[in-house]
Amino acid sequence: MTLSCIAVDDEPLALGLVCAFIDKTPFLKLAGRYSSAVEALQGLLSGPAVDVIFLDIQMPDLTGLELARVLERSNRGAHTTRIVFTTAFDQFALDGFRVDALDYLLKPFNYEEFLRAASKARQYFDLVHRVDSTPVAVQLPAPAEVVDDYLFLKVEYQLVRIAYKDILYIEGLKDYVKLYRQSDPDKPLLSLTSLKSLEEKLPSNQFMRVHRSFIVALNSINAFTRNSVQIRSALIPVSDQYKDVFGQFISRWL
Numbered sequence: 001m002t003l004s005c006i007a008v009d010d011e012p013l014a015l016g017l018v019c020a021f022i023d024k025t026p027f028l029k030l031a032g033r034y035s036s037a038v039e040a041l042q043g044l045l046s047g048p049a050v051d052v053i054f055l056d057i058q059m060p061d062l063t064g065l066e067l068a069r070v071l072e073r074s075n076r077g078a079h080t081t082r083i084v085f086t087t088a089f090d091q092f093a094l095d096g097f098r099v100d101a102l103d104y105l106l107k108p109f110n111y112e113e114f115l116r117a118a119s120k121a122r123q124y125f126d127l128v129h130r131v132d133s134t135p136v137a138v139q140l141p142a143p144a145e146v147v148d149d150y151l152f153l154k155v156e157y158q159l160v161r162i163a164y165k166d167i168l169y170i171e172g173l174k175d176y177v178k179l180y181r182q183s184d185p186d187k188p189l190l191s192l193t194s195l196k197s198l199e200e201k202l203p204s205n206q207f208m209r210v211h212r213s214f215i216v217a218l219n220s221i222n223a224f225t226r227n228s229v230q231i232r233s234a235l236i237p238v239s240d241q242y243k244d245v246f247g248q249f250i251s252r253w254l
Contacts, residue, residue, distance in 0.1 A: 088107040168182055168220045
């Protein structure tokens with residue numbers, strides 16, 4: 001798969017370097033180069049969609065972060081354009097994460113670092129292509145329903161595959177969630193998503209929300225009362241809002 005790309009940077013040397021790296025990469029095709037975010041926006045809105053934008057952040061008139069937010073609101077149909085930010089200021093990393101950037105390159109970067117970010121983009125679009133091209137076999141009669149036993153969670157600019165059986169519990173923290181795993185319980189995965197979004201993805205026969213801030217894996221529960229759940233050393237409260245549903249679940253053992 002070849003990915004179409006544009007490069008946006010107000011520094012001529014930096015712009016030339018990114019374009020040279022794109023030309024050097026076999027699975028990338030340079031579709032445009034812009035010295036300002038305003039020019040890039042005009043080209044993106046009037047021309048064909050591109051797969052990846054290598055985008056500087058600090059630029060006059062319109063910054064890279066502002067351009068990313070405009071593109072999010074422009075709703076260009078089903079095509080997803082991913083952004084790799086390039087900047088000399090590491091304090092923008094969290095802002096890049098908030099606008100769903102694919103990766104973040106800190107200047108000065110070499111070709112090896114550029115290729116690592118480009119490879120993330122290729123892996124992302126390979127995954128999207130496989131999902132989109134999968135035959136819709138679920139519409140045909142089948143003896144049993146086939147369901148996934150994993151989910152993908154965005155962690156530090158990449159999609160991480162997590163098996164349901166590896167999840168202990170998930171904690172919601174405003175704009176983020178912490179996912180605790182059996183395989184590495186002391187190092188939770190941090191993701192910029194909502195607890196509600198994950199609740200909708202998880203199978204209800206394996207997971208239960210017991211608090212506005214917690215979802216637990218039912219097979220990971222070590223002990224419980226009507227007011228709390230213990231998973232390993234963690235004691236998780238069961239709030240009043242969820243006590244009836246949780247009570248129905250535990251009634252089979254009481």
